[in-house]
Amino acid sequence: MLGPGVPWYLAVAAALFSIGALGVMMRRSPLIVLLSLEIMLNAGNLALVGFSRLHGELDGQIFALAVMAVAASEVCVGLGLIVAMARRRLPLDVDTMTELRG
C-alpha cells in the first residue's frame, strides 16, 4: 500500500483514543465530555478502517459507518439532555450531577 502501513494507523488511533479518554476524565463540562466522546468513537473508526485495509475486507468500513450513525444518535440525545439541563437552570457541570449516586 502506498505510504504508511497499518501499524501507523493503529498508533494514531490509540493516541487519539487516549486523548479522548483524557478529555472525558478531566473536563467537567458535559459539552466537552461529548466532544471527547466523539474523538474516542472516531479513533475506533480509524482502527476499523485500518484493519479493514489489512484484511482486504469491506466489513470493517461497514461497521465504521454504523458507528457513525450511532454517534449521531448519541449526539442527538446528549445535546437534548444538555439543553434540558440548561433550561432547568442546573449548572452545566458533571461533578454536581450526583442525584443518582448510591
Place this chain on the structure above:
Amino acid sequence: MGNVLVWVIWLLAAAACLGSGVAVVTLTNPFYSALSLIANLASLAVLFLLASAEFVAAAQVLVYAGAVMVMFLFVIAYLGGRADAPWAGETRWLRGAAIVASVALLVEVVVAIGLAAGDSLTDEADVADAFGSPAEIGELFLTDHLLAFEITSIVLLVAAVGGVVLGIKASEEETP
C-alpha cells in the same frame, strides 16, 4: 516520488489530527473546542482516504463535520456564556491522575495490539482500485448487511424521538 508525497500528506494529516484532538480537550472556550473537533474530523477523513476508504471519508465530512458539528455549534450558541467550560475538578491531583490514567491506557493498548498481532500487521492484502468505493459499500449494505442497515435506521429514529421528548419536557418545566 509519489510514495514520498503520500507519506508527507499522511504525516501532516496525522499531526493535525492529534494536535486538534489535544486542542479539543484543553481549550476552555467550547466554541473553539468544537471548531478544533471539525479540524480533527477533516484530517481523519484524509487518513481514511489514504487507507482506501473513500466512502467512509465522504460520509465523515458530510455527516460529522457537516451535520453533527452544526448541531453542536447551535447548542453552544444557544447556551451562550453558560457553556463556558470549567476546567478539571477542584482537587489538583485529579488532573494529574487523569493524565496518568490516559497515558497508561495508551501504553496498554499499544502493548496489547503489539503482543497479539505484532508481525501479522505488516502483510496487507492486495485490494482492487474499487475497494471502499460507494458502489461496493452500497452493494454490501443491501446484501450481506441489510439487517444491520435497517436496525441502524431504527436506532436513528428512536434517538430523534428521544431528542424531541427531552425538548418537550424541558419546555414545560421552563414556565414559572
